[in-house]
């Protein structure tokens with residue numbers, strides 16, 4: 001692993017831009033987006049509850065759900081977060097493609113959209129412009145509760161750029177420099193300009209724009225596995241429900257909890273100039289992202305386990321892949337920088 005002198009949240013040459021109130025979605029569109037992002041996944045989860053009450057759950061069902069959870073969470077935390085959003089290590093093109101596909105299978109937006117939203121979060125954490133802070137402008141107990149609920153379930157309704165991002169990338173596909181140099185001030189253009197390194201990577205953008213295919217793959221794989229192993233249509237359906245629908249909902253809610261829980265519940269041990277917190281339960285569920293205070297203090301680090309007792313499964317996977325020569329240049333803070341950031345010095 002190599003130590004880096006600075007730990008910017010993104011390798012962007014674009015300075016943090018002034019923030020603007022985004023163009024709000026119409027009432028009907030808000031309802032539709034809410035149904036697609038929360039309603040449909042919840043219905044899928046309910047299908048799992050219904051199946052469980054009717055037929056119980058087998059070891060194979062749970063194994064398939066666990067395997068799909070791990071694969072998609074690796075895609076989100078190691079691929080989307082530590083590689084695409086923060087560029088904390090280098091890797092081969094095939095592994096980069098695999099990270100992109102696994103993360104997309106989680107259905108939380110394409111790698112570039114996810115990274116743009118996340119880089120914006122780091123550029124404006126808990127300040128105007130942060131797209132999902134639970135604390136922004138919230139006061140008192142009820143305000144705090146509303147902020148927590150908003151960051152967990154509703155924040156994307158205030159980010160109309162999400163619906164336009166894919167079309168924007170298509171429009172500038174042949175000339176990403178024009179997008180980076182554009183002076184358009186709508187939200188989609190502004191968050192896209194946080195990605196100078198990723199937008200100029202044509203093969204990556206091409207793979208990114210097949211996002212819909214990768215989301216479908218996330219449901220097709222467990223369906224196929226369930227059907228092949230049991231040799232029945234009923235087995236295929238159980239694979240879809242446990243490895244597809246239930247897994248999708250759980251991964252989505254756990255990832256969104258980094259927005260809500262990660263900035264409200266837990267302890268702060270490093271100076272990160274924001275409200276990020278370390279939470280051991282979240283850290284285990286998210287393969288490391290729950291050491292959120294550690295991450296905000298050193299967003300450019302490939303590891304987030306800065307104490308011997310902190311378990312960072314994403315970081316352990318990266319160290320294993322480094323042993324195999326599949327990833328390299330894993331960045332991490334120097335012992336001096338870590339000591340200087342400690343709040344209990």
Ligand SMILES: [Zn+2]
Pocket residue numbers: 121125258262263276292296
């Ligand atoms: Zn955060």
Ligand SMILES: [Zn+2]
Pocket residue numbers: 081085086118122295299
């Ligand atoms: Zn981050």
